[in-house]
Amino acid sequence: MTIASTLRLFLPAVAALTLQVSAAAQGVQEAAASKPSRGLVVGLVDVLRALEQYPRFIKLRADLDATAKKYEAQLQEISVRIDELRGTIQVLADGSQERAEKEFEFQMLIQTQDYRRKAFRERVQQQDLRNMLTVYEDLDYVIGVVAKRKGVSLVMTKQEIPPSTQSIEDLAMSQVQGRVAAYERRQVWFATEELDLTGDIIKELMIPVPDRNSPERAPKAASAGKE
Numbered sequence: 001m002t003i004a005s006t007l008r009l010f011l012p013a014v015a016a017l018t019l020q021v022s023a024a025a026q027g028v029q030e031a032a033a034s035k036p037s038r039g040l041v042v043g044l045v046d047v048l049r050a051l052e053q054y055p056r057f058i059k060l061r062a063d064l065d066a067t068a069k070k071y072e073a074q075l076q077e078i079s080v081r082i083d084e085l086r087g088t089i090q091v092l093a094d095g096s097q098e099r100a101e102k103e104f105e106f107q108m109l110i111q112t113q114d115y116r117r118k119a120f121r122e123r124v125q126q127q128d129l130r131n132m133l134t135v136y137e138d139l140d141y142v143i144g145v146v147a148k149r150k151g152v153s154l155v156m157t158k159q160e161i162p163p164s165t166q167s168i169e170d171l172a173m174s175q176v177q178g179r180v181a182a183y184e185r186r187q188v189w190f191a192t193e194e195l196d197l198t199g200d201i202i203k204e205l206m207i208p209v210p211d212r213n214s215p216e217r218a219p220k221a222a223s224a225g226k227e
Helices: 003-009 011-033 047-052 055-091 097-150 173-185 198-206
Strands: 042-045 154-157
Touching (some): 047 198, 055 198
Parallel strands (some): 042 154
């Protein structure tokens, strides 16, 4: 399971977040219009590029890949035993007690293999989701730190869609559908480089991000007199 495949898996989640941020942006812009003295400073972040370079995410992916390979090795051991039993059964006499026992063992191993394959897949998928929630929370915190430091009022996601090296006619239909969906999800079609905070966010991610239960990440209490 590669970093790229995982990020593609979670693109719908990023898209949903982008739609929420876009709605919030509209509300902020309307509020800003009523206060001409305050300018709205907007920043952009390429979430996928930031996560690809986040050390914690890279380690979590490596750990999950190692776990998946361990599960694959266990399944392979069962497959080898199944093949051995299949060969043994073929040379045993029909109706013999020994053949009946081997056939029973064979059926039990088939069921065990099926159960473990499903269980392993579910474990990997669940851990993958927990990993993504962990890094998204970290990214959320870091984006806030960088935005406040730079005086940015609103941060939106941007998504780079590099041109395909193949002609559109030569692309597989799944690739065509994927690229069309990416364009339909796109919220920012053009922005100057000055608005891009991705590099600053990546630098901040290189510094150990405080634990989610640390004082730095504790929700700020509202002012007592604020309504």
